[in-house]
Amino acid sequence: MSTLGLTLKEARKNLSFTLRQVEEISGISNAYLSQLENDKIKNPSVNILSKLASIYRLSLKQLLVKANLIEKDKSKEEEKNLNFAQKVAFRAEDLSEEERKEVLRYLEYIKTHRK
Amino acid sequence: MSTLGLTLKEARKNLSFTLRQVEEISGISNAYLSQLENDKIKNPSVNILSKLASIYRLSLKQLLVKANLIEKDKSKEEEKNLNFAQKVAFRAEDLSEEERKEVLRYLEYIKTHRK
DNA sequence: GATTTTTGCTTGATATATTTAGATTTATAT
DNA sequence: ATATAAATCTAAATATATCAAGCAAAAATC
Numbered sequence: 507m508s509t510l511g512l513t514l515k516e517a518r519k520n521l522s523f524t525l526r527q528v529e530e531i532s533g534i535s536n537a538y539l540s541q542l543e544n545d546k547i548k549n550p551s552v553n554i555l556s557k558l559a560s561i562y563r564l565s566l567k568q569l570l571v572k573a574n575l576i577e578k579d580k581s582k583e584e585e586k587n588l589n590f591a592q593k594v595a596f597r598a599e600d601l602s603e604e605e606r607k608e609v610l611r612y613l614e615y616i617k618t619h620r621k
Numbered sequence: 622m623s624t625l626g627l628t629l630k631e632a633r634k635n636l637s638f639t640l641r642q643v644e645e646i647s648g649i650s651n652a653y654l655s656q657l658e659n660d661k662i663k664n665p666s667v668n669i670l671s672k673l674a675s676i677y678r679l680s681l682k683q684l685l686v687k688a689n690l691i692e693k694d695k696s697k698e699e700e701k702n703l704n705f706a707q708k709v710a711f712r713a714e715d716l717s718e719e720e721r722k723e724v725l726r727y728l729e730y731i732k733t734h735r736k
Numbered sequence: 737g738a739t740t741t742t743t744g745c746t747t748g749a750t751a752t753a754t755t756t757a758g759a760t761t762t763a764t765a766t
Numbered sequence: 767a768t769a770t771a772a773a774t775c776t777a778a779a780t781a782t783a784t785c786a787a788g789c790a791a792a793a794a795t796c
Contacts, residue, residue, distance in 0.1 A: 525744060535785050540745055547783065551664035551753090552685060554784085567682065576671045576681060587710045590721055591678075595706030597725060606705055613713060613724060639773060650755050655775055662753065666783090669754090 510573035511545035517562035518543075532557050626660035628684065632677035633658075635704050647672050678707045 518528060525536040532539075534554060541547050542554075552566075559569040570576045598606065633643060640651040647654075649669060656662050657669075674681045713721060 524742080526742085536743090537745075537747095537786075538784050541784085544745085549666035549668045549753090550783075552667055552670060553664045555667060556685075566685065570667060570671075570681070575667050587714060590713060591706040591710035593725055594709045598705055598709075601705075609709065609724075613709065640775095641773075651773085652756075652775075653754050656754085659775080664783090665753075 508572055508574065509545050510547075510550075510569075510575065511543045513569065513572045514539075514558060514562070515543040517558075517564060521562065528558075528561065531561055534558075624660050625665075625684070626658045628679075629654075629673060629677070630658040632673075632679060636677065636708060643673075643676065646676055649673075678710070 518525075525539050528534070528539055529536040534557065538547075542550060542558075555569060556566050559566045562569075564572075567576075598609070601609070633640075640654050643649070643654055644651040649672065653662075657665060657673075670684055671681050673679075674684045677684075709724070713724060716724070
Protein backbone atom coordinates (compact mmCIF):
# COMPACT_ATOMS: atom_id res chain seq x y z
CA MET A 507 0.00 0.00 0.00
CA SER A 508 1.17 3.49 -0.83
CA THR A 509 2.40 5.75 1.96
CA LEU A 510 3.47 9.36 2.21
CA GLY A 511 7.10 8.33 2.59
CA LEU A 512 7.11 6.13 -0.49
CA THR A 513 5.34 8.78 -2.49
CA LEU A 514 7.84 11.46 -1.55
CA LYS A 515 10.85 9.27 -2.13
CA GLU A 516 9.60 8.14 -5.51
CA ALA A 517 8.85 11.71 -6.56
CA ARG A 518 12.30 12.85 -5.54
CA LYS A 519 14.05 9.97 -7.31
CA ASN A 520 12.06 10.73 -10.41
CA LEU A 521 13.67 14.14 -10.53
CA SER A 522 17.05 12.76 -9.49
CA PHE A 523 17.24 15.04 -6.52
CA THR A 524 19.28 14.43 -3.41
CA LEU A 525 17.92 15.12 0.06
CA ARG A 526 20.32 18.01 0.47
CA GLN A 527 19.27 19.51 -2.84
CA VAL A 528 15.67 19.43 -1.76
CA GLU A 529 16.75 20.98 1.51
CA GLU A 530 18.39 23.81 -0.43
CA ILE A 531 15.29 24.46 -2.51
CA SER A 532 12.65 23.98 0.14
CA GLY A 533 14.36 25.12 3.31
CA ILE A 534 13.29 21.87 4.96
CA SER A 535 16.14 20.09 6.72
CA ASN A 536 17.44 16.91 5.07
CA ALA A 537 17.08 15.18 8.40
CA TYR A 538 13.39 15.87 8.41
CA LEU A 539 13.01 14.99 4.77
CA SER A 540 14.56 11.63 5.54
CA GLN A 541 12.14 11.04 8.39
CA LEU A 542 9.25 11.95 6.14
CA GLU A 543 10.39 9.51 3.47
CA ASN A 544 10.72 6.74 6.02
CA ASP A 545 7.25 7.37 7.42
CA LYS A 546 8.51 8.44 10.82
CA ILE A 547 6.17 11.42 10.81
CA LYS A 548 2.47 10.94 11.32
CA ASN A 549 1.03 14.39 10.74
CA PRO A 550 3.14 16.84 8.79
CA SER A 551 1.86 20.36 8.37
CA VAL A 552 0.11 21.63 5.29
CA ASN A 553 2.97 24.07 4.96
CA ILE A 554 5.58 21.39 4.48
CA LEU A 555 3.47 19.22 2.23
CA SER A 556 2.48 22.00 -0.13
CA LYS A 557 6.12 23.04 -0.47
CA LEU A 558 7.10 19.50 -1.41
CA ALA A 559 4.16 19.02 -3.72
CA SER A 560 5.17 22.15 -5.56
CA ILE A 561 8.81 21.07 -5.87
CA TYR A 562 7.85 17.61 -7.09
CA ARG A 563 5.31 18.97 -9.52
CA LEU A 564 2.39 17.29 -7.86
CA SER A 565 -0.85 18.96 -6.93
CA LEU A 566 -1.28 19.02 -3.18
CA LYS A 567 -4.41 16.96 -3.55
CA GLN A 568 -2.62 14.32 -5.61
CA LEU A 569 0.02 14.08 -2.94
CA LEU A 570 -2.46 13.77 -0.12
CA VAL A 571 -4.46 11.15 -1.94
CA LYS A 572 -1.41 9.08 -2.83
CA ALA A 573 -0.26 9.34 0.75
CA ASN A 574 -3.66 8.21 1.95
CA LEU A 575 -3.98 11.32 4.07
CA ILE A 576 -7.30 12.08 2.45
CA GLU A 577 -9.74 9.88 0.62
CA LYS A 578 -9.87 10.05 -3.10
CA ASP A 579 -13.54 9.41 -3.58
CA LYS A 580 -16.32 10.28 -1.27
CA SER A 581 -18.53 7.59 0.15
CA LYS A 582 -21.83 6.90 -1.54
CA GLU A 583 -23.66 8.40 1.39
CA GLU A 584 -21.62 11.56 1.19
CA GLU A 585 -22.14 11.70 -2.54
CA LYS A 586 -25.85 11.30 -2.08
CA ASN A 587 -25.94 14.12 0.43
CA LEU A 588 -24.00 16.34 -1.92
CA ASN A 589 -26.42 15.63 -4.74
CA PHE A 590 -29.32 16.40 -2.51
CA ALA A 591 -27.65 19.62 -1.40
CA GLN A 592 -27.29 20.68 -5.00
CA LYS A 593 -30.93 20.04 -5.69
CA VAL A 594 -31.87 22.05 -2.65
CA ALA A 595 -29.50 24.84 -3.62
CA PHE A 596 -31.05 25.06 -7.03
CA ARG A 597 -34.57 25.16 -5.74
CA ALA A 598 -33.84 27.55 -2.90
CA GLU A 599 -32.14 30.12 -5.04
CA ASP A 600 -34.71 32.90 -4.65
CA LEU A 601 -36.13 32.07 -1.25
CA SER A 602 -36.43 34.74 1.39
CA GLU A 603 -34.82 34.44 4.79
CA GLU A 604 -38.20 33.71 6.32
CA GLU A 605 -38.97 31.01 3.82
CA ARG A 606 -35.64 29.40 4.49
CA LYS A 607 -36.37 29.20 8.16
CA GLU A 608 -39.69 27.70 7.23
CA VAL A 609 -37.94 24.93 5.33
CA LEU A 610 -35.67 24.18 8.25
CA ARG A 611 -38.66 24.02 10.59
CA TYR A 612 -40.35 21.66 8.18
CA LEU A 613 -37.31 19.42 8.22
CA GLU A 614 -37.33 19.18 11.97
CA TYR A 615 -41.01 18.48 11.81
CA ILE A 616 -40.51 15.53 9.48
CA LYS A 617 -37.82 14.10 11.69
CA THR A 618 -39.73 14.38 14.94
CA HIS A 619 -43.06 13.14 13.62
CA ARG A 620 -42.11 10.05 11.72
CA LYS A 621 -43.21 6.76 13.14
CA MET B 622 -9.04 39.72 4.71
CA SER B 623 -10.07 36.11 5.15
CA THR B 624 -8.10 33.84 7.43
CA LEU B 625 -8.23 30.19 8.38
CA GLY B 626 -9.69 31.05 11.75
CA LEU B 627 -12.48 33.17 10.37
CA THR B 628 -13.28 30.52 7.80
CA LEU B 629 -13.55 27.82 10.42
CA LYS B 630 -15.63 29.92 12.75
CA GLU B 631 -18.01 30.96 10.01
CA ALA B 632 -18.39 27.39 8.79
CA ARG B 633 -19.22 26.22 12.29
CA LYS B 634 -21.71 29.00 12.89
CA ASN B 635 -23.36 28.20 9.59
CA LEU B 636 -24.19 24.77 10.91
CA SER B 637 -25.07 26.15 14.33
CA PHE B 638 -22.52 23.97 16.04
CA THR B 639 -20.85 24.66 19.35
CA LEU B 640 -17.15 24.07 19.92
CA ARG B 641 -17.89 21.20 22.24
CA GLN B 642 -20.18 19.59 19.69
CA VAL B 643 -17.42 19.74 17.11
CA GLU B 644 -15.08 18.28 19.70
CA GLU B 645 -17.48 15.38 20.15
CA ILE B 646 -17.69 14.69 16.45
CA SER B 647 -14.08 15.29 15.49
CA GLY B 648 -12.16 14.24 18.57
CA ILE B 649 -10.32 17.57 18.47
CA SER B 650 -10.31 19.39 21.80
CA ASN B 651 -12.51 22.46 22.01
CA ALA B 652 -9.54 24.38 23.37
CA TYR B 653 -7.59 23.71 20.22
CA LEU B 654 -10.57 24.44 18.02
CA SER B 655 -10.82 27.80 19.72
CA GLN B 656 -7.16 28.54 19.06
CA LEU B 657 -7.59 27.58 15.44
CA GLU B 658 -10.56 29.88 15.07
CA ASN B 659 -8.62 32.76 16.60
CA ASP B 660 -5.65 32.22 14.31
CA LYS B 661 -3.31 31.27 17.10
CA ILE B 662 -2.01 28.30 15.13
CA LYS B 663 0.32 28.77 12.20
CA ASN B 664 0.65 25.28 10.75
CA PRO B 665 -2.07 22.83 11.61
CA SER B 666 -1.69 19.29 10.33
CA VAL B 667 -3.44 17.95 7.28
CA ASN B 668 -5.07 15.48 9.58
CA ILE B 669 -6.88 18.16 11.56
CA LEU B 670 -7.81 20.26 8.58
CA SER B 671 -9.28 17.43 6.55
CA LYS B 672 -11.35 16.33 9.53
CA LEU B 673 -12.77 19.82 9.90
CA ALA B 674 -13.30 20.28 6.19
CA SER B 675 -15.29 17.08 6.13
CA ILE B 676 -17.41 18.05 9.12
CA TYR B 677 -18.12 21.50 7.73
CA ARG B 678 -18.86 20.20 4.25
CA LEU B 679 -16.06 22.17 2.71
CA SER B 680 -13.63 20.78 0.22
CA LEU B 681 -10.17 20.57 1.69
CA LYS B 682 -9.05 22.78 -1.15
CA GLN B 683 -11.49 25.49 -0.17
CA LEU B 684 -10.14 25.40 3.31
CA LEU B 685 -6.49 25.34 2.30
CA VAL B 686 -7.06 28.32 0.12
CA LYS B 687 -7.59 30.38 3.23
CA ALA B 688 -4.41 29.08 4.79
CA ASN B 689 -2.26 28.93 1.68
CA LEU B 690 -3.11 28.60 -1.97
CA ILE B 691 -5.04 30.26 -4.79
CA GLU B 692 -8.76 30.86 -4.95
CA LYS B 693 -11.83 31.74 -6.88
CA ASP B 694 -14.83 33.65 -5.61
CA LYS B 695 -18.49 33.01 -6.11
CA SER B 696 -21.07 35.75 -5.78
CA LYS B 697 -22.36 36.48 -2.31
CA GLU B 698 -25.85 35.27 -3.18
CA GLU B 699 -24.54 32.04 -4.61
CA GLU B 700 -22.43 31.54 -1.53
CA LYS B 701 -25.38 32.12 0.77
CA ASN B 702 -27.55 29.79 -1.21
CA LEU B 703 -24.92 27.07 -1.07
CA ASN B 704 -24.58 27.49 2.67
CA PHE B 705 -28.26 27.09 3.09
CA ALA B 706 -28.28 23.98 0.92
CA GLN B 707 -25.49 22.45 2.94
CA LYS B 708 -27.30 23.19 6.14
CA VAL B 709 -30.41 21.47 4.90
CA ALA B 710 -28.46 18.53 3.51
CA PHE B 711 -26.67 18.11 6.79
CA ARG B 712 -29.86 18.04 8.75
CA ALA B 713 -31.40 15.67 6.25
CA GLU B 714 -28.59 13.18 6.53
CA ASP B 715 -30.67 10.36 7.90
CA LEU B 716 -33.73 10.97 5.81
CA SER B 717 -35.03 8.29 3.50
CA GLU B 718 -35.19 8.74 -0.23
CA GLU B 719 -38.91 9.32 0.00
CA GLU B 720 -38.52 11.90 2.72
CA ARG B 721 -35.94 13.72 0.67
CA LYS B 722 -38.31 13.98 -2.24
CA GLU B 723 -40.83 15.28 0.20
CA VAL B 724 -38.49 18.09 1.19
CA LEU B 725 -37.85 18.98 -2.43
CA ARG B 726 -41.58 18.97 -3.15
CA TYR B 727 -42.10 21.24 -0.20
CA LEU B 728 -39.53 23.63 -1.59
CA GLU B 729 -41.47 23.80 -4.82
CA TYR B 730 -44.66 24.21 -2.95
CA ILE B 731 -43.40 27.26 -1.08
CA LYS B 732 -42.35 28.92 -4.28
CA THR B 733 -45.56 28.35 -6.19
CA HIS B 734 -47.90 29.31 -3.38
CA ARG B 735 -46.39 32.43 -2.02
CA LYS B 736 -48.18 35.74 -2.17
C1' DG C 737 43.50 1.03 -2.11
C1' DA C 738 43.47 5.24 0.72
C1' DT C 739 41.35 9.66 1.13
C1' DT C 740 37.96 12.79 0.49
C1' DT C 741 33.01 13.85 -0.66
C1' DT C 742 28.59 12.79 -0.99
C1' DT C 743 24.41 10.71 0.61
C1' DG C 744 21.04 9.00 3.58
C1' DC C 745 20.21 8.37 8.30
C1' DT C 746 19.93 8.65 13.76
C1' DT C 747 20.02 11.07 18.07
C1' DG C 748 19.37 14.69 21.08
C1' DA C 749 17.83 19.61 21.36
C1' DT C 750 14.21 22.96 20.41
C1' DA C 751 9.95 24.80 18.58
C1' DT C 752 5.33 24.32 18.00
C1' DA C 753 0.98 21.80 17.84
C1' DT C 754 -2.45 19.71 20.73
C1' DT C 755 -4.54 18.46 25.21
C1' DT C 756 -6.10 18.95 30.16
C1' DA C 757 -7.78 21.72 33.56
C1' DG C 758 -9.55 25.70 34.87
C1' DA C 759 -11.00 30.85 34.35
C1' DT C 760 -13.95 34.13 32.14
C1' DT C 761 -17.55 35.47 29.67
C1' DT C 762 -22.26 34.92 27.80
C1' DA C 763 -26.79 33.12 27.85
C1' DT C 764 -30.87 31.28 30.45
C1' DA C 765 -33.84 30.70 34.00
C1' DT C 766 -35.61 31.63 38.61
C1' DA D 767 -31.13 41.13 39.72
C1' DT D 768 -29.11 36.59 41.07
C1' DA D 769 -28.06 32.05 40.31
C1' DT D 770 -27.03 28.36 37.19
C1' DA D 771 -25.51 26.56 33.30
C1' DA D 772 -23.44 26.74 28.75
C1' DA D 773 -19.99 28.50 25.60
C1' DT D 774 -15.60 30.37 24.62
C1' DC D 775 -11.14 31.36 25.85
C1' DT D 776 -6.23 31.01 28.50
C1' DA D 777 -2.33 28.96 30.77
C1' DA D 778 0.36 25.27 31.91
C1' DA D 779 1.56 20.49 30.69
C1' DT D 780 2.50 17.16 27.22
C1' DA D 781 3.17 15.25 22.67
C1' DT D 782 4.99 15.64 18.39
C1' DA D 783 6.99 17.99 14.46
C1' DT D 784 11.15 20.08 12.89
C1' DC D 785 16.10 21.29 13.16
C1' DA D 786 21.32 21.03 14.12
C1' DA D 787 25.02 18.14 14.59
C1' DG D 788 27.23 14.36 13.79
C1' DC D 789 27.74 8.98 12.08
C1' DA D 790 28.31 5.30 8.84
C1' DA D 791 27.99 3.48 4.23
C1' DA D 792 28.58 4.35 -0.63
C1' DA D 793 30.58 6.89 -4.40
C1' DA D 794 33.97 9.46 -6.46
C1' DT D 795 38.77 11.17 -6.85
C1' DC D 796 43.56 10.54 -6.35
